[in-house]
Amino acid sequence: MTPFPRFLDALYQQYAGLNDGKLASYIPELAKADPNWFAISVVTLDGKQFHVGNTQQKFTIQSISKVFVYAMVLEALGREAVLQTVGVEPTGDPFNSLIRLDEASKRPYNPMVNAGAIATTSLIPGENASDRIERMLTMFQRYVGHEVYVDASVFVSERETGHRNRAMAHLMLNFGMLEGDIDEALDLYFRQCSVLVNCQDLAVMAATIANRGHNPLTKEQAVHPDCIRDILSVMYTCGMYNFAGEWAYRVGIPAKSGVSGGILAVVPNEAGIAVFSPLLDDRGNSVRGVRVFEELAQTYGFHLFDLSMGRCKFAEAIAQ
Numbered sequence: 107m108t109p110f111p112r113f114l115d116a117l118y119q120q121y122a123g124l125n126d127g128k129l130a131s132y133i134p135e136l137a138k139a140d141p142n143w144f145a146i147s148v149v150t151l152d153g154k155q156f157h158v159g160n161t162q163q164k165f166t167i168q169s170i171s172k173v174f175v176y177a178m179v180l181e182a183l184g185r186e187a188v189l190q191t192v193g194v195e196p197t198g199d200p201f202n203s204l205i206r207l208d209e210a211s212k213r214p215y216n217p218m219v220n221a222g223a224i225a226t227t228s229l230i231p232g233e234n235a236s237d238r239i240e241r242m243l244t245m246f247q248r249y250v251g252h253e254v255y256v257d258a259s260v261f262v263s264e265r266e267t268g269h270r271n272r273a274m275a276h277l278m279l280n281f282g283m284l285e286g287d288i289d290e291a292l293d294l295y296f297r298q299c300s301v302l303v304n305c306q307d308l309a310v311m312a313a314t315i316a317n318r319g320h321n322p323l324t325k326e327q328a329v330h331p332d333c334i335r336d337i338l339s340v341m342y343t344c345g346m347y348n349f350a351g352e353w354a355y356r357v358g359i360p361a362k363s364g365v366s367g368g369i370l371a372v373v374p375n376e377a378g379i380a381v382f383s384p385l386l387d388d389r390g391n392s393v394r395g396v397r398v399f400e401e402l403a404q405t406y407g408f409h410l411f412d413l414s415m416g417r418c419k420f421a422e423a424i425a426q
Contacts, residue, residue, distance in 0.1 A: 109423075110423040110424055110426065111158075114148070114158045117158075117401055118158045118159050120401075121397050122142075122159075122394075124393065124394055124397065125141065125385065126385065127385030127386050127387050127392075127393035128386060129141060129384055129385065129386070130366065130367075130390070132267065133260070133264055133365070134263050135257075135259050135260045135263040135264075136166075136260070136263075136366055139366070139367065139384040141384060141385050143160045143163050143165075143367070143382065143383060143384055144159045144160060144394055145158070145159035145160045145161040145382045146158050146159055146380075146381050146398060147161050147305045147306045147308065147309035147380045148309055148378070148424065149306075149309040149310050149312070149313040149322060149323070149378050150313065150322070150376065150377045150424050150425075151316060151317045151322050151377065152322065153322050153323055155306070156424070157305070157306060157309075159382075160305070160382070161304060161305045161306045161382075162304050162305075163382070164257075164303070164304050165302070165304070165366045165368065165384070166257050166300045166303075166364075166366050167299065167300075167303045167308075167366070167368065168299050168364030168368070169218070169220075169223070169362065169363065169365060170303075170308065170362045170363065170364040170370050171223075171246075171301060171364075172217055172223040172226070173315075173340075173345070173362045173370070174245060174311070175217075175223070175226055175230065175245075176217040176218075176223075176337065176340065177329045177337050178241075178242070178329070179229045179230060180333045181329055181330050181333050182231050183229060183231075185336060188226070188229065190213075191213060191229060192213055192214050192217045192222045193215050194217075194336075194344075195216055196216060196343045196344045196350055197215045197216065197219060197348070213283060214278065216340060216343075216344040217344075218341070218344040218345055218347075218362065219347075220270075220274060221274040221278060223295065224275050224284070224295050225283055227291055227294050227298060228286065230294065235293070238294055239297060242294070242297070243255075243256075243301070245328075246301055248321065248324075248328035249311040249321065250310055251310060251323050251326070254301050254302065255301070256300045256301055256302070257301075257302050258300075260299075260300040261296055261297055264296040264299060264300060265292075265293065268292065271295070271296075272292060275291065275292055276288065299364075304382070305368070305380050305381070308368055308370045308380030308382070310323055311370060311378065311380075312370045312377075312378025312379060313372075313377055313378030314328050314329075314378070315334060315338065315360075315372045315378065316372045316373060316377055316378050318331040318334050319331050319333065337360075338372060338374065339360075341372070342354060342359070342361075342410075345360060345361045345362040346361055346362070346363055346389075346391060347363065347389050347390055347391065349387075349389045349396075353396075356400050356403065357399045357402075357409065358408070358409030358410050358411060359371050359372060359374075359403070359408060359410060360372045360374075363390065363391045363392065363395070365386060365390050367383050367384030367385070367386065367392045368380065368381070368382050368392065368395070369381050369382075369392050369395040369396070369399065373408045373420060374410075376408070376420065377420075377424055381394065381395035382395070383395055406419045406420035406423060407419050408420040408421075
């Protein structure tokens with residue numbers, strides 16, 4: 107079999123010229139991205155790293171942040187308390203669907219769509235807004251292994267244009283799913299989406315989840331191991347918006363995408379993988395990113411139901 111670094115290089119060259127898709131334009135700052143940016147990163151549980159392309163290019167984490175804020179709230183409050191506010195059912199609807207609240211409980215269906223993420227963010231503990239922001243940034247730092255910052259221009263752009271998110275928040279406030287200062291919760295949500303990362307950071311974050319919450323580079327415990335099963339379950343069923351079912355069928359590992367062009371995915375007990383390319387399909391997922399993951403899954407057999415048959419070719423490849 108082709109050595110893994112050489113395979114990644116070939117995969118990068120194969121899709122670098124793919125120009126399908128569009129930049130996210132509903133957040134004006136995201137429309138300024140270079141459509142040629144493209145990166146693939148893999149980080150293993152024993153700290154091996156494989157990178158190709160623009161892996162140091164900074165971009166805002168966007169909806170990928172939902173995974174980690176959900177984990178933070180799970181750890182702080184516990185599963186049953188979080189379930190009172192946010193469910194875990196996939197919707198089959200776009201990430202910014204305005205009306206998807208559970209008819210009986212009025213909860214958002216899951217924490218990976220915007221309504222559920224806003225509700226989850228409102229649960230971040232803290233004495234005041236500044237304390238909650240600091241706790242959130244410190245949480246992200248444990249996953250990436252270095253300080254993280256909010257992109258001020260993207261934050262302002264999101265806050266000024268986020269009227270749909272405000273509508274969701276007011277609807278949840280009406281049904282008693284949000285408490286406290288709604289503007290403060292939205293402000294914190296816009297900040298979490300505006301945290302700056304690069305493709306390598308995302309792969310380290312994914313590897314930390316794959317490693318039961320233990321950062322493979324810094325050795326710091328980012329989240330309690332008891333939260334990992336819940337995090338992976340929601341990522342697998344809900345992480346790719348209204349493409350989640352087909353993703354599970356074709357790629358078959360827990361993942362989360364964001365409209366800045368990142369996709370983060372976890373091969374449990376093996377590695378974290380990230381792809382960054384800002385050209386999006388009509389569901390808000392990176393076009394090149396989806397193609398790369400489909401090719402990796404086909405070549406190395408890391409679909410969860412392939413893994414159940416024994417050690418996959420991917421594990422053997424990254425161990426070399």
